[in-house]
Structures are given as structure tokens and as C-alpha cells.
Amino acid sequence: MESARIVSALARYTRDFPLAEDVAQEALAEALVAWERDGEPADPVGWLLSTARRRAIDAFRRRSALDERYTTLARQLPESAELDWDPDRIGDDILALMFVSCHPVLSPEARVALTLRAVGGLGSEEIARAFLVPVPTIQARITRAKKTIAAAGVPFELPPAEERRPRLGGVLSVLYVIFTEGSTATAGDRLLRTDLAREAIRLARMLVALLPGEPETHGLLALFELTAARFPARTGPGGEPILLADQNRLLWDRSAIRRGLAALGQARAAGRGLGPYGLQAAIAACHASAPSVAETDWERVVLMYEALGRVAPSPVVELNRAVAVAMASGPLAALAIVDELVATDRLAGSHLLPTVRGELLTRLGRVAEARAELELAARLCGNARERSVLLGKAEALG
Incomplete structure (x- = not known):
């Protein structure tokens, strides 16, 4: 529950995102032993942060022979120093963690995996299970992502104001991909992966x-909520x-x-007009x-689909517009769009x-x-449940 706050605070403290994750995990491993022996501390988060800070200092000192920058930083972090756990900065830290995890230098697959790992706190096994890929594949993506961030010198900080809005699109896109896979799985034998959608x-x-x-x-949150509201009625027993x-619309989550x-x-109250996610939410x-x-x-x-096609044109939007046209004006007009x-x-494909x-x-x-x-x-369909529906329809046509 506190993983994003802990990792983001450590990343700001150490200025080293991969190290922050490593020492956070080491602190947790130490807690599993120490808390069983000594009892849970009054401030568990503070205990984890202090332990992780000591581990980070140890790491700096081990690296000092290899890297002058770490030597300087280790001297600046005395053993008695306290981690700046400022509640007013927690939001900025987590937001910075989101922006770093979704940085443009990373591949789309790496952004998704790192966001779920660093911000969501999911383990490699959980992420692999959600996307139906081997655990080593997810681990490799996360490892490469951390190395890429380090090699590119990506700072752990909020982007400058002039870059924030363009970069925000990348963060929203990653969350959209995660939700979409949860709401309609592209592969496997389940239509829904509600755990992924809920995350x-x-x-x-x-x-x-x-x-x-x-x-x-x-707008993005509205789209997620309105789409997830139909989950209880989207599958049978x-x-x-x-x-x-x-x-059965009575099953929809009101x-x-x-x-x-x-x-x-x-989203509408902002007075700037709806963006791509807001328009999709309006359709939902x-x-x-x-x-x-x-x-x-x-x-x-x-x-709404016509407006969406102008704001964010894509063949999927056109296909969805065709479905709506079929309902509004008949299948012949829609077939022209599809053809x-x-x-x-x-x-x-x-x-x-x-x-x-x-x-x-x-x-x-x-x-x-x-x-x-x-x-x-x-x-062409990779999802077994969807495939069975399609085959059933084809067989029903004789």
C-alpha cells in the first residue's frame, strides 16, 4: 500500500531510481525478519525508510571507489541524517515517479511494466500473469527500463512546466493500455482481467x-469508471x-x-472542451x-465518434463510428466506412x-x-472466449 510513497521518497533522496527500488526491497526483506523478532514498530513506514536510507548509504560507499560522484554524495549523507519525509511533498514524489516510469525514452511495453511495478507495487509474477507472458520477460523489461533511465540520465523530478502537459499524455496512455487489457484481454481464456482494470x-x-x-x-477516470460499471453483466456464470x-443492465454498477x-x-467544467479520453467517456x-x-x-x-476522429484519428475510432452509424442509419451506410x-x-491482422x-x-x-x-x-482472435462467440455466430449462419 505504501510502496509508491516509499520508492518515490527514496528516489528523490538518492537521485537514483533503480537504487531506490533495490534498497526499498532490501528494507522490506529486513522487516520480515526484524518485525517477527521484535514486533511491528510504531511507525512502519518510517522504519522502512530509515532502513532503506542506511542501505543506500552503504551502496554509495561500496561504489565510491568506482564513481567519484557517489563518493561525494556519500560524504554528504552522514549516518545521522534523517530522510526528509515531508507529507506536503509526497504527492509531488509520486507524480514524479509516474513521469519517470512513463518516460519517452522507454518502450511502451517497458513503461507499462515499470509503472505497475514502481507505482502500482505489483510483483513481477502478478504483472506476468496479467499479461500472459513469462516472468523472466517482465523482469527483463523492468531491468532494461531501469538501466535505460540511468543511462539516459533521467532526473527524478517533475518535468518543467512547459514539458509537463505533453509528457502527461504518455502517463495517460500507459494507464489506458493497462485498463484496456484488463477490460478486454487480448489473449488467454478470460475476457476480463478485473484485477488489472482495478489497478x-x-x-x-x-x-x-x-x-x-x-x-x-x-476524462480518463470517467472512461474507466463508466466502462468498469458494465463488468458485472459482461460475462455469464x-x-x-x-x-x-x-x-442485464440491472447488474451494472450504479x-x-x-x-x-x-x-x-x-472534465467538462474546465471549459477547454473534451479531449480524446473525455470524448470516449462521453460515449460511455x-x-x-x-x-x-x-x-x-x-x-x-x-x-461523438466524429469529434473523436478529428481529435485523435485512428482506424479503431473509424470502426467504432461504423458500428454507431449502423445503429443510427442502417448497416449499408456503415459497410461503406468498413470497406x-x-x-x-x-x-x-x-x-x-x-x-x-x-x-x-x-x-x-x-x-x-x-x-x-x-x-x-x-x-485472428487471440482471446479464447471471444473466439468461441465468433465461431458460434458463424455456425449459426449455417
Whole structure:
């Protein structure tokens, strides 16, 4: 629970992010022995920080023969020095930790792994299990990320004011990737990985508390809350996917919907217009407010997707707009949008494009073509649960 605060305070103290993580873990290992023997201290966090500080000083002294900078720093940190644990700086420390973990010098995969490890406090095994990759792969990503940060000389501090907003986009993007994988797993035999999605929500709430004046942080949190509100109705007793039209909306989490709408209201209150995450949250709000699929304001959803396409154009946005157009104006108008994506080969290798095309062709009565598209989608789909739904639809077409 306190890992992000401890690591961020140590990173500010040592100016060495990898060392901060190492000594924090060493302090925890020492606590497992000492607390069992001597009892839990009155101030556990302070105990861990003091122990980690001593370990850091030892590390500086060991390195002093190799690096003059560490020699100087070790002399400046006497044994009696106290770690500056200023409650007013805790927020800045954690925010700096987020920016460092999501630094542009790192690969997207490394940013996700390091954020979950350093800010979220998850172990390598938990991260590997969530993304269905071997533990050594995650460990290697985290190790490389730390080395890259050290080699690039990335300082442990908040970016300058002129860089903060552009860099914030990278932080939001990492949280979005984490949540998206949790809400619709790309591989494996589960549709949802709620533990991963919940961690993304927790980190988004933390970011909103640290940057309350940034509308897109509120927009991202709103999107997460409104999407997660549907989790209880998205799968059946056996884990099988339940499509939006068939979901029991009484199972939707009304508290999450209220939180999401409140966050969306905060994003709008800034008066700067909704950004990409805010627009996606507004679309999710349309679904959350509708009694059924048929009663959804599809015209408004289409307008939102058009706005999103101008602010953050992507083939996935266009595909989602096609789905909304199909509901608002019929499948023929939507098929023209989808066929344009096929012609430009902008979603090659994705199962999403043939999935939507198969649905539209089914509604148009072009059964043979629809079955071929759904079978192609099933072959491309990496998630076993989604694949079974696609194959079932294809078989139902005879």
C-alpha cells in the first residue's frame, strides 16, 4: 500500500531510481525478519525508510571507489541524517515517479511494466500473469527500463512546466493500455482481467488527486469508471461473453456510473472542451444512461465518434463510428466506412475489422460473405472466449 510513497521518497533522496527500488526491497526483506523478532514498530513506514536510507548509504560507499560522484554524495549523507519525509511533498514524489516510469525514452511495453511495478507495487509474477507472458520477460523489461533511465540520465523530478502537459499524455496512455487489457484481454481464456482494470482505476484516481486541474485526467477516470460499471453483466456464470444488447443492465454498477459521470462533469467544467479520453467517456455515458440498446441516442454517439476522429484519428475510432452509424442509419451506410478501412489495409491482422464486417453483412442478408468474415475473425482472435462467440455466430449462419 505504501510502496509508491516509499520508492518515490527514496528516489528523490538518492537521485537514483533503480537504487531506490533495490534498497526499498532490501528494507522490506529486513522487516520480515526484524518485525517477527521484535514486533511491528510504531511507525512502519518510517522504519522502512530509515532502513532503506542506511542501505543506500552503504551502496554509495561500496561504489565510491568506482564513481567519484557517489563518493561525494556519500560524504554528504552522514549516518545521522534523517530522510526528509515531508507529507506536503509526497504527492509531488509520486507524480514524479509516474513521469519517470512513463518516460519517452522507454518502450511502451517497458513503461507499462515499470509503472505497475514502481507505482502500482505489483510483483513481477502478478504483472506476468496479467499479461500472459513469462516472468523472466517482465523482469527483463523492468531491468532494461531501469538501466535505460540511468543511462539516459533521467532526473527524478517533475518535468518543467512547459514539458509537463505533453509528457502527461504518455502517463495517460500507459494507464489506458493497462485498463484496456484488463477490460478486454487480448489473449488467454478470460475476457476480463478485473484485477488489472482495478489497478488502472486506482492509479487514475491517484493521478486525478495529484493533478486536479487537468481535464483529461478526469476524462480518463470517467472512461474507466463508466466502462468498469458494465463488468458485472459482461460475462455469464461460466465466463462466457455477453454482448451489450443481451446484458442485464440491472447488474451494472450504479455507484461506478455515478462516479464516472461526476468525473466527466469535472472534465467538462474546465471549459477547454473534451479531449480524446473525455470524448470516449462521453460515449460511455450515453450507453450508461440508456435503458436499452434500442433506446440509446445513437445519433449523439455518431457525433461523438466524429469529434473523436478529428481529435485523435485512428482506424479503431473509424470502426467504432461504423458500428454507431449502423445503429443510427442502417448497416449499408456503415459497410461503406468498413470497406474503406479494408481498402486502405489500416487494420490488417486485427480480428475487429472482420468481426464488424461480418455483423453488417449478416444484417444485410449476405450470409455466405458474413460467415467467411466471422470465421476469419475467429482465426485472428487471440482471446479464447471471444473466439468461441465468433465461431458460434458463424455456425449459426449455417
